[in-house]
Amino acid sequence: MTQPATLPRLPDLLEADVVDLTRVLCDIPSVSGDEGPLADAIEAALAPVPHLEVLRDGDAVVARTHLGRSRRAVVAGHIDTVPVAGNLPSELRVVDGQEVLWGRGSVDMLGGVAVALHLAARLTAPAWDVTWVFYDHEEVAADLNGLGRLAERHPDWLAADFAVLGEPSNAGIEGGCNGTIQVVVTTTGRAAHTGRAWRGENAIHAAAPVLARLAEYEARAVDVDGLVYREGLSAVGITGGIATNVVPDRCEVRVNYRFAPSRSLEEAEAHVREVFAGFDVTVVDGAPGARPGLDRPGVPDFIAAVSRVTGGSPAPKYGWTDVSRFAALGVPAVNFGPGDPSLAHADDEHCPTDQIRACAAALEAWLTEGAP
Amino acid sequence: MTQPATLPRLPDLLEADVVDLTRVLCDIPSVSGDEGPLADAIEAALAPVPHLEVLRDGDAVVARTHLGRSRRAVVAGHIDTVPVAGNLPSELRVVDGQEVLWGRGSVDMLGGVAVALHLAARLTAPAWDVTWVFYDHEEVAADLNGLGRLAERHPDWLAADFAVLGEPSNAGIEGGCNGTIQVVVTTTGRAAHTGRAWRGENAIHAAAPVLARLAEYEARAVDVDGLVYREGLSAVGITGGIATNVVPDRCEVRVNYRFAPSRSLEEAEAHVREVFAGFDVTVVDGAPGARPGLDRPGVPDFIAAVSRVTGGSPAPKYGWTDVSRFAALGVPAVNFGPGDPSLAHADDEHCPTDQIRACAAALEAWLTEGAP
Numbered sequence: 001m002t003q004p005a006t007l008p009r010l011p012d013l014l015e016a017d018v019v020d021l022t023r024v025l026c027d028i029p030s031v032s033g034d035e036g037p038l039a040d041a042i043e044a045a046l047a048p049v050p051h052l053e054v055l056r057d058g059d060a061v062v063a064r065t066h067l068g069r070s071r072r073a074v075v076a077g078h079i080d081t082v083p084v085a086g087n088l089p090s091e092l093r094v095v096d097g098q099e100v101l102w103g104r105g106s107v108d109m110l111g112g113v114a115v116a117l118h119l120a121a122r123l124t125a126p127a128w129d130v131t132w133v134f135y136d137h138e139e140v141a142a143d144l145n146g147l148g149r150l151a152e153r154h155p156d157w158l159a160a161d162f163a164v165l166g167e168p169s170n171a172g173i174e175g176g177c178n179g180t181i182q183v184v185v186t187t188t189g190r191a192a193h194t195g196r197a198w199r200g201e202n203a204i205h206a207a208a209p210v211l212a213r214l215a216e217y218e219a220r221a222v223d224v225d226g227l228v229y230r231e232g233l234s235a236v237g238i239t240g241g242i243a244t245n246v247v248p249d250r251c252e253v254r255v256n257y258r259f260a261p262s263r264s265l266e267e268a269e270a271h272v273r274e275v276f277a278g279f280d281v282t283v284v285d286g287a288p289g290a291r292p293g294l295d296r297p298g299v300p301d302f303i304a305a306v307s308r309v310t311g312g313s314p315a316p317k318y319g320w321t322d323v324s325r326f327a328a329l330g331v332p333a334v335n336f337g338p339g340d341p342s343l344a345h346a347d348d349e350h351c352p353t354d355q356i357r358a359c360a361a362a363l364e365a366w367l368t369e370g371a372p
Numbered sequence: 373m374t375q376p377a378t379l380p381r382l383p384d385l386l387e388a389d390v391v392d393l394t395r396v397l398c399d400i401p402s403v404s405g406d407e408g409p410l411a412d413a414i415e416a417a418l419a420p421v422p423h424l425e426v427l428r429d430g431d432a433v434v435a436r437t438h439l440g441r442s443r444r445a446v447v448a449g450h451i452d453t454v455p456v457a458g459n460l461p462s463e464l465r466v467v468d469g470q471e472v473l474w475g476r477g478s479v480d481m482l483g484g485v486a487v488a489l490h491l492a493a494r495l496t497a498p499a500w501d502v503t504w505v506f507y508d509h510e511e512v513a514a515d516l517n518g519l520g521r522l523a524e525r526h527p528d529w530l531a532a533d534f535a536v537l538g539e540p541s542n543a544g545i546e547g548g549c550n551g552t553i554q555v556v557v558t559t560t561g562r563a564a565h566t567g568r569a570w571r572g573e574n575a576i577h578a579a580a581p582v583l584a585r586l587a588e589y590e591a592r593a594v595d596v597d598g599l600v601y602r603e604g605l606s607a608v609g610i611t612g613g614i615a616t617n618v619v620p621d622r623c624e625v626r627v628n629y630r631f632a633p634s635r636s637l638e639e640a641e642a643h644v645r646e647v648f649a650g651f652d653v654t655v656v657d658g659a660p661g662a663r664p665g666l667d668r669p670g671v672p673d674f675i676a677a678v679s680r681v682t683g684g685s686p687a688p689k690y691g692w693t694d695v696s697r698f699a700a701l702g703v704p705a706v707n708f709g710p711g712d713p714s715l716a717h718a719d720d721e722h723c724p725t726d727q728i729r730a731c732a733a734a735l736e737a738w739l740t741e742g743a744p
Contacts, residue, residue, distance in 0.1 A: 178567065182616055194628045195550065195690040197591070197604030204607035204625070208583035215577040219569070232569030235576035236620065237613030244554055244608050244628060244657075253576070256566045256616060285616075318567040 008037050010045040013121035018360045019092075019101060019353045022114035025079075026090040026105045032080040032144075035059040035136040039079060042117065042134050051124045052132075055157060059136035060146040062157050063120055069129040071298050074163040074331065075120075075363065076147065077113040078138030078322070081105040085347045095350060102350040107339030108139075111351050112166020115338070115360045123364065127371035128298070131160060138322065147322050151329055162299055163326040164363070168339030171310055171355040171362075173303060174317035175227050175292025175334045177324055178258045181268045182236075182285040185210050185276050191242075191249040200247030204240040207251045211235065213275055214255070222260035225292045227316040229260035233275065254284075258318070261289030261327070290324040292316070293332020305366035306336065310358050336363075380409050382417040385493035390732045391464075391473060391725045394486035397451075398462040398477045404452040404516075407431040407508040411451060414489065414506050423496045424504075427529060431508035432518040434529050435492055441501040443670050446530060446703065447492075447735065448519065449485040449538040450510030450694070453477040457719045467722060474722040479711030480511075483723050484538020487710070487732045495736065499743035500670070503532060510694065519694050523701055534671055535698040536735070540711030543682055543727040543734075545675060546689035547599045547664025547706045549696055550630045553640045554608075554657040557582050557648050563614075563621040572619030576612040579623045583607065585647055586627070594632035597664045599688040601632035605647065626656075630690070633661030633699070662696040664688070665704020677738035678708065682730050708735075 008028045011021065030038040039059035046054050052063040059079070081104050090103030101111070113134060120132040135146030142148065150157055187207045192200025219231045233255065240251030255276075259268040265288040273281050293299060294314055303314055317323070317335050326333035338355035380400045383393065402410040411431035418426050424435040431451070453476050462475030473483070485506060492504040507518030514520065522529055559579045564572025591603045605627065612623030627648075631640040637660040645653050665671060666686055675686055689695065689707050698705035710727035 180567075180617075193691070194604055194606045194608060195552075195630055195692070196602075197606045197630065198602060200606075202586070202606055204610050205583060205587040207610075208580065208587040211577060211580035211583055214574070215580040230568075230570060232566055234566045234569045234572075234574055234619050235613070236566060236616050236618060238576050238579075238610050238623065241607070241609030241626065244626065245552075246608060247606050248608065251610065254613065254616065258567055258569065319565070320567070 008041045010041050013045055013117055018114050018118040019356050021118055022101055022106065022111050022356055023090050025110040025114055026103045027088060029084060029088065030080055031083050032137050032140045035080050039134070039136065042079065045117065046120060049121050052120065057150060057153060058146065060150055061134045062131060064131040065126065065129045067125065067129050069127065072129040072131060072160045074131045074133055074158060074160040074326070075116045075166065076133035076135065076163060077109050077116055077166040078136065078146065079113055079134050080136055080139050081108065082139050082345045087347060087349060093350065099353045100350040101353055104349055106351040107168045107349050108344035109167055109337055109339070111339055111356045112337035112359070115356065115363060116166060118360055119363055119367065123367050125371055126367035127369060128367060130367065131157065133158070147325050151325055155329060158329055158331065160331050162293065162296060162302070163323070163331045163333035164336050165321060165323050165333055166337035167321050167335045168337050168341045168344060169335045170340055171338050171358045172312045173306055173314040173334050173336050175294055175314050176224065176261045176290040176327070177317040177320050178229055178231065178260060179263065179265060179268055179289030180287055180320050181257050181259070181265060181272065181283060183255050183272050184282045184284055185253045185255060186280045186282065187251045189247065189249045192247040194245045194247055197247050203248050203251040207240070207253055210253050210276060210279060217275065220260065222262055224260055224262045225295050227292050227294065227314060229316045230318065231260055232258045259289060261291045264288060287320055287324055288328065290327030290333055292334060296332050299332065301369065302366045305369060306362040309362035309365060380413045382413050385417055385489055390486055390490040391728050393490055394473055394478065394483050394728055395462050397482040397486055398475045399460060401456060401460065402452055403455050404509050404512045407452050411506070411508065414451065417489065418492060421493050424492065429522060429525060430518065432522055433506045434503060436503040437498065437501045439497065439501050441499065444501040444503060444532045446503045446505055446532040446535040446698070447488045447538065448505035448507065448535060449481050449488055450508065450518065451485055451506050452508055452511050453480065454511050454717045459719060459721060465722065471725045472722040473725055476721055478723040479540045479721050480716035481539055481709055481711070483711055483728045484709035484731070487728065487735060488538060490732055491735055491739065495739050497743055498739035499741060500739060502739065503529065505530070519697050523697055527701060530701055530703070532703050534665065534668060535695070535703045535705035536708050537693060537695050537705055538709035539693050539707045540709050540713045540716060541707045542712055543710050543730045544684040545678055545686040545706050545708050547666055547686050548596065548633045548662040548699070549689040549692050550601055550603065550632060551635065551637060551640055551661030552659050552692050553629050553631070553637065553644060553655065555627050555644050556654045556656055557625045557627060558652045558654065559623045561619065561621045564619040566617045566619055569619050575620050575623040579612070579625055582625050582648060582651060589647065592632065594634055596632055596634045597667050599664050599666065599686060601688045602690065603632055604630045631661060633663045636660060659692055659696060660700065662699030662705055664706060668704050671704065673741065674738045677741060678734040681734035681737060
């Protein structure tokens, strides 16, 4: 991409308003793969902060306190966006009587990044030691994910007792996430001309019980650490047949099982195999869920602080997010960030500015309460 | 295609052996669309025959007697072939101890054409008036079919009490044909993210009863004019799903019903709609079957004559052939020709020469017995 004429710089983090800071972040293009200038600007803004150690790997920047607290929290966010759709530079607009920041990244998730930067500089003596993580390549293939790279190369940088991921959650706490597994259920038969159908065995007909089991399946709702996760077992694709006069000898049903984080990926696979007992089941993809960990020591303080600011209470996260990567490291994690996730990636992506301020206020309240 | 240096000519039809004549026909390339030279040669060979009136439309040649007989038979064959696959010029070979003519067109269906030409010139006073039909464009799209064109432009040329189509049938009588109808059964639902599957309605799951009805369906075997036609109801394709994380809102099952010629196309459609009652059914294609008409006046003589030569008895034809076009004109029709239909279009297409001779002998016996 085109290098800006002058390297972008962030405003003074101690002076800038968090909404203004979000606008600046949005206006530094950082589509996945081109996060360099924004990562440079973040590193340059944090490097002089006396209470932070600043680390870098690729276009991921990590800044952390070393205050000797008994607990450490990670506050993390990705700095890349999906491609711009004529929706930059960002603007303040009024939508339905509410001030919003309009533009790419305002929801997913430079609001959350701005909140973290704002507090990283400001909270000189938080109640928890804090590791602020700004990472790259979240919006592209999972194997490029910057958080995944940090987990592999520098797991110590992510070590913590609790993690807050600033993904958009309408400024509510969305705990953990369901796991997901994709399988293909295959039926086979024997090809024949349909003019002599009795000489064949129809693989599509043989898939009737597969669809019947899906149709009859009753998905669970599972309480995990106080949040109720709804599961789902869905056919997401079906293919069979090669010509309009041929009895097909193969039919494939692709099935997506979203499972509560009380189940491991292995347990989820075993469950799907049990549902489709007697059929050929091949796992094609899968990712474990993440427990919300809301009962872990200190986490109720976070919930209480957010509730005092927003009036909300935690809800389960159904979609799969990078909280799962923390779960895999043994770190309970929640999503908590400004913006409506259904507007992420949309051409009309926009975020209420009061949600950005509410998230900053709630995190600040949590991390300052009980501080020495 | 390349025009041959000299226009091809057929040997003297009264002199030539029928197998030699088949070889000559095979060696005049006549892939669909390039039947002109062969049609010219056929017309030139028949024009001087005193007892025949010769007619032409495009590359179809029709030759008929006007002997004032009480019944008229059509003996028909298409003169085009599928593309040559290095299997010309034709050769006499021995396969499994049996002499065969090897090459494109030997089965589908220049053997049948040679038999007709051989007899057209030879039978000066057949027991039936005979219309010999040699037509183009059978191996391509149905709307190009030369027999269909004759039926539309010159239905009087095809008027008859009975028709013999020389399509390969291993020198046995294969009577009539099943009809065929293609429908698409569609289920719909409501799209949703699979992470919130309960907000959607899964159209693939909704197709479970469609497949169940197909799996449970018991196809009929129906006696029509003394031949037993087996039916079949087959899913030939199924599609649904647009992404691996989306509850699909549409699923389509394509179904092919092959039905006995006692059922009209309209009755077949009604039956399929009854099987899938409650579902959206769209007819996408269909063609009626053809009754064998083996009980029509004079036809038992044909069966008896063939049986005396070959020892065989009539069987139903399951595949759809141009006999159906005769049925649509009210002319009962059978398939009767040399060659194994499973070798049609094959690179190793070859036809036992004794089947060519048997077909010629059987037709000659039928058309001369009882002649004045």
